[in-house]
Amino acid sequence: MMKIAVLGATGQTGLYLVQQALDQGHCVTAVVRNPAKLTVQHENLKVVEANIFSADSLKSHFEGQDAVMSCLGFPTSFFSAVTGYTRSMHATVKAMREAKVNRLITMSSWYTEPNSGSQSPYMIRFLLLPMIRSILTNMFQMEQFLQKTSDIDWTVVRPPGLRNQSASALGFLTHEGYFVPGSGGAPVSSAVARGDVARFMLSQLNNNAWIKKGVAITTN
Numbered sequence: 123m124m125k126i127a128v129l130g131a132t133g134q135t136g137l138y139l140v141q142q143a144l145d146q147g148h149c150v151t152a153v154v155r156n157p158a159k160l161t162v163q164h165e166n167l168k169v170v171e172a173n174i175f176s177a178d179s180l181k182s183h184f185e186g187q188d189a190v191m192s193c194l195g196f197p198t199s200f201f202s203a204v205t206g207y208t209r210s211m212h213a214t215v216k217a218m219r220e221a222k223v224n225r226l227i228t229m230s231s232w233y234t235e236p237n238s239g240s241q242s243p244y245m246i247r248f249l250l251l252p253m254i255r256s257i258l259t260n261m262f263q264m265e266q267f268l269q270k271t272s273d274i275d276w277t278v279v280r281p282p283g284l285r286n287q288s289a290s291a292l293g294f295l296t297h298e299g300y301f302v303p304g305s306g307g308a309p310v311s312s313a314v315a316r317g318d319v320a321r322f323m324l325s326q327l328n329n330n331a332w333i334k335k336g337v338a339i340t341t342n
C-alpha cells in the first residue's frame with residue numbers, strides 16, 4: 123500500500139487512475155480545483171481543494187505521501203501559448219521538495235519533441251500535430267524542466283492518442299523516446315485506452331526502470 127497524491131484526478135485518465143489505485147489498496151489524496159466533480163467515494167480516498175500553480179497550496183497535501191502522480195491536461199488556444207504544464211510542474215516540484223516527497227509520475231504525450239513526428243502518418247503530421255502543437259510545446263518544456271530536476275525520481279509517461287476505455291489485460295510496448303517505433307523504425311500505429319495509461323502509471327510505483335526517463339508507451 124502506498125500513499126499517492128493525484129493531480130488531474132477529475133480528468134478522464136485521472137478518474138481511471140484514482141479508481142485503480144483504490145482497487146489496488148493504495149491511499150489516494152485527489153488534489154482538485156472542484157471537489158464536487160469527484161463523485162467517487164471510498165474510505166481510502168481523500169479529496170482536497172488546492173491551486174495546482176501554487177507550491178504553498180500544494181505542500182501540505184503532499185506531506186506524508188509516497189508519490190505524486192499527474193494526469194493534468196490543459197486546452198489549446200489560438201490566441202496564447204499553453205503554460206499550464208510548466209506552471210503546475212514548477213509548483214509541484216517545489217512543493218515536493220518542501221514536503222520531502224521524492225517520486226513523481228506524470229503524463230505527457232508522444233511527439234512532444236518538435237521533430238519527432240517526421241515519420242508519423244500524413245494525417246498526424248500535417249493535421250493533428252499542428253492543431254495540438256501549443257500543447258506539445260509546453261509538455262516538452264515541462265519535460266526539459268524535469269530533465270534538469272536531478273533530486274526528484276520522476277518518470278514521464280508518453281501515450282499516443284487516448285481512447286476512453288477501461289484497462290485491458292494487454293501487454294505494453296515501451297520505448298525511451300517520443301514514440302514507440304515498429305520494426306522499420308516508424309511509429310507503430312496505435313491509440314491506447316486511458317485505463318491502460320493509468321495501469322502503466324501505477325505499475326511504475328514499483329518499478330525503477332524508468333526513473334529520470336521519458337517512456338513512450340502503447341499496448342500491443
Ligand SMILES: NC(=O)c1ccc[n+]([C@@H]2O[C@H](COP(=O)([O-])OP(=O)(O)OC[C@H]3O[C@@H](n4cnc5c(N)ncnc54)[C@H](OP(=O)(O)O)[C@@H]3O)[C@@H](O)[C@H]2O)c1
Binds near residue numbers: 229
Ligand atoms: N487526447 C489525446 O488523445 C491525448 C493523447 C496523449 C496525451 N494526452 C494528454 O494526456 C493528459 C490527460 O488527458 P485526459 O484526456 O485524461 O485529460 P482531461 O480529461 O482533459 O483532464 C484534465 C484534468 O486536468 C485538470 N485541470 C486542468 N486545468 C486545471 C487547473 N487550472 N486546476 C486544476 N486542475 C486542472 C482538470 O480538472 P477539471 O476536471 O476541474 O477541469 C482535469 O482533472 C493531457 O495532458 C492530454 O493533453 C492526450
